Amino acid sequence: DAGVTQSPTHLIKTRGQHVTLRCSPISGHKSVSWYQQVLGQGPQFIFQYYEKEERGRGNFPDRFSARQFPNYSSELNVNALLLGDSALYLCASSLLQGSVDEQYFGPGTRLTVT
Amino acid sequence: AQKVTQAQTEISVVEKEDVTLDCVYETRDTTYYLFWYKQPPSGELVFLIRRNSFDEQNEISGRYSWNFQKSTSSFNFTITASQVVDSAVYFCALRNFGNEKLTFGTGTRLTIIP
Numbered sequence A: 001d002a003g004v005t006q007s008p009t010h011l012i013k014t015r016g017q018h019v020t021l022r023c024s025p026i027s028g029h030k031s032v033s034w035y036q037q038v039l040g041q042g043p044q045f046i047f048q049y050y051e052k053e054e055r056g057r058g059n060f061p062d063r064f065s066a067r068q069f070p071n072y073s074s075e076l077n078v079n080a081l082l083l084g085d086s087a088l089y090l091c092a093s094s095l096l097q098g099s100v101d102e103q104y105f106g107p108g109t110r111l112t113v114t
Numbered sequence B: 001a002q003k004v005t006q007a008q009t010e011i012s013v014v015e016k017e018d019v020t021l022d023c024v025y026e027t028r029d030t031t032y033y034l035f036w037y038k039q040p041p042s043g044e045l046v047f048l049i050r051r052n053s054f055d056e057q058n059e060i061s062g063r064y065s066w067n068f069q070k071s072t073s074s075f076n077f078t079i080t081a082s083q084v085v086d087s088a089v090y091f092c093a094l095r096n097f098g099n100e101k102l103t104f105g106t107g108t109r110l111t112i113i114p
Helices: none
Strands: A005-007 A010-013 A019-024 A031-037 A044-050 A053-057 A064-068 A074-078 A087-094 A109-113 B003-005 B010-014 B019-021 B024-026 B032-039 B046-052 B059-061 B064-069 B074-079 B088-096 B108-113
Touching (some): A010 A019, A031 A074, A074 A087
Parallel strands (some): A010 A109
Antiparallel strands (some): A005 A019, A064 A074, A087 A109, B003 B024, B032 B046, B064 B074
16 A cells, blocks of 8 residues: 655745645545654654644644545645745644544655746 | 754764664643654655554564653654664654644764774
């Protein structure tokens, strides 16, 4: 079975631009979470979506938004990019909301803002 | 508030030595889950173990073992007879019951010297 997939793998953007990152969860998984991992740090929680509804939000500005589609895939959008948005963006999926199941992570999208 | 502390930033050991990675956590919840993830240079977070707050039994899986002690809020990870393939960044994480958000520590970079 395919794991969590993310696209693109790498991305280079200029300050002020916007970016859309995509995630496809493991088949059957309905919950998708997004994390930002700045170099040298642990991942920081951005959003969690379950059944197309936002169920959790981390301490990130409104420039960050996300949505989940009927097939449970998800997009993370970041507007007005700043140099500090350069990071590895990780997507994770799990079976149910608040279940004891662990989250499975994708390979990430490495975003560089110049 | 939740917090995970991994005080060891970097550890280097010679191959075949045993090594212990420390993790201390803080949470006000009585039901929670603790995790260890491995992050190789490729960037993908690989799930290693989940431990429930109500189960303090230590666990062994091959060369890996975990020591969970609620009294000291610690969840330490030991690799026995380390191998070069164990070189990676290891993250400890905490999740409260009913919540998908994972709170990660800052990670410990483990280098196994051949």
